[in-house]
Amino acid sequence: MATSELAGARPLISVIVPTWNSAVLLPQALQSLAAQTFRDFEVVVSDCASSDGTLAAARQFLHSVPRLVIDSRLDRGVYDAINRGVMISSGTWLLVLGSDDTLHAPDTFARVAAALQADDVVEMVYGDVRMMADNLCGVPAGGRFAGPITLSWLFAANVCQQCIFYRRSLYDVLGGFNERYRLYADWDFNLRAAFRGNTRWIDVVVSDYAATGMSATADDTVFRGDMPELVRQEFLCRAADRWLWPHQRRGLLKTARQLRKQRLWRAWGLQLWAYARLLALRVRFRFEKAA
Numbered sequence: 551m552a553t554s555e556l557a558g559a560r561p562l563i564s565v566i567v568p569t570w571n572s573a574v575l576l577p578q579a580l581q582s583l584a585a586q587t588f589r590d591f592e593v594v595v596s597d598c599a600s601s602d603g604t605l606a607a608a609r610q611f612l613h614s615v616p617r618l619v620i621d622s623r624l625d626r627g628v629y630d631a632i633n634r635g636v637m638i639s640s641g642t643w644l645l646v647l648g649s650d651d652t653l654h655a656p657d658t659f660a661r662v663a664a665a666l667q668a669d670d671v672v673e674m675v676y677g678d679v680r681m682m683a684d685n686l687c688g689v690p691a692g693g694r695f696a697g698p699i700t701l702s703w704l705f706a707a708n709v710c711q712q713c714i715f716y717r718r719s720l721y722d723v724l725g726g727f728n729e730r731y732r733l734y735a736d737w738d739f740n741l742r743a744a745f746r747g748n749t750r751w752i753d754v755v756v757s758d759y760a761a762t763g764m765s766a767t768a769d770d771t772v773f774r775g776d777m778p779e780l781v782r783q784e785f786l787c788r789a790a791d792r793w794l795w796p797h798q799r800r801g802l803l804k805t806a807r808q809l810r811k812q813r814l815w816r817a818w819g820l821q822l823w824a825y826a827r828l829l830a831l832r833v834r835f836r837f838e839k840a841a
Contacts, residue, residue: 552609552620561617562663563591563715564641568631572649573603575760577610582652584614588659592617596635598625629727629735636721642666643675644716646736650760651712654680658756665752666715673720674743677754679710683761695759698751701744702800705781708737713756716743733770738780745784747793778805778817782824789831798828 565583569576576595583593593615595608599622608620621638625631632646643666653659665675678696681689687707689695699709716739724742727735743749781801788794806821 551622552605552612552618561590561592561641562666563643563645563659564636564639564718565591565593565645565647566632566635566639567593567595567647567649568598568628568635569595569600569604569608569649570598570631571600571602571604573600573607575650576604576607578652579647579649580608580611580615580618583647584611585656586653586659587657588663589616590663591659592619592639592641594619594621594635594639596625596631596638597622598631599623626729627732629729629731633726633729636718636726642718644718644721645714645756646711647757648712648760650762652758654755654758658754661754662715662752662756665750671748672750673717673746673748674714674740675750675752676709676714677752677756679713679757679759680755681761682758691761694755700797701794702797704737704741704744705777705801705805708734709740710757710759711736711740712759714740720746720748731770731773731776733768734773737770738773738776741777741780742784745788745794747791778809778821781805782821785828786824789828790835792835795828795832798825802828 567576567579580593583591595618597604597608597620605620605622608618612618619638621634625634636644647653662675662677665672676699678694681687681691681693681695683691687695695710696707714736720743724739728738729735731738785794785798785801802821802825806818806825809818809821
């Protein structure tokens with residue numbers, strides 16, 4: 551493991567960069583980090599035993615990135631690499647940046663830092679990305695994605711991970727990224743985080759997203775299959791949270807219609823039962839409040 555000299559105090563931001571044979575692309579990502587005017591951050595390159603020049607490319611930045619840790623060993627996939635990088639890191643906030651992505655501008659962290667330090671309640675702060683290639687989101691290359699996102703929006707689409715800052719305590723509470731999901735473990739994490747309600751959008755383009763990786767061009771059928779049950783359980787566990795009530799119809803009934811089309815009858819029935827149960831609880835909660 552190679553490290554640059556640490557400053558001692560815990561940095562505000564830890565950037566996790568998972569890599570595998572990324573020698574050609576990684577220098578652009580690290581250069582965008584080295585150019586930041588705000589310097590209270592660290593970078594963990596979590597590498598899957600690359601056989602090309604990835605490690606040599608990373609070592610070139612040991613003196614230009616404030617705190618750089620390079621850890622190279624075999625992993626079980628990208629989310630294992632990310633989870634491992636988080637365990638090595640020490641920052642208060644976490645950002646995952648692909649080796650083929652870059653921060654949008656030299657003042658990106660300077661603009662984000664104020665939002666990260668604004669209060670102790672918000673657990674997930676996210677901005678936007680600039681899409682650098684054609685993508686499944688329908689945004690033209692060079693276009694901006696995606697603005698403020700509601701919980702209901704997350705039932706159909708994800709937030710680009712390259713623009714999200716997670717509070718470390720949130721990562722600990724949710725147990726990290728679920729490695730069961732090969733491509734959409736971040737979507738699973740974002741959904742569970744959004745149900746907690748402590749999220750905030752900031753009007754900042756955080757990164758230039760290459761949009762060429764597998765998560766941007768392929769699908770994760772395992773997560774898609776699990777998502778209805780994840781949403782159902784979250785709603786049932788938070789039945790008394792009134793801010794969630796407007797989202798129940800879309801989260802459960804729309805999903806039920808999709809399950810019916812797929813002839814997944816048991817899952818369809820569970821969604822309908824959950825919605826009926828939640829409606830009954832809402833009546834009870836209103837009655838108790840009135841009393």
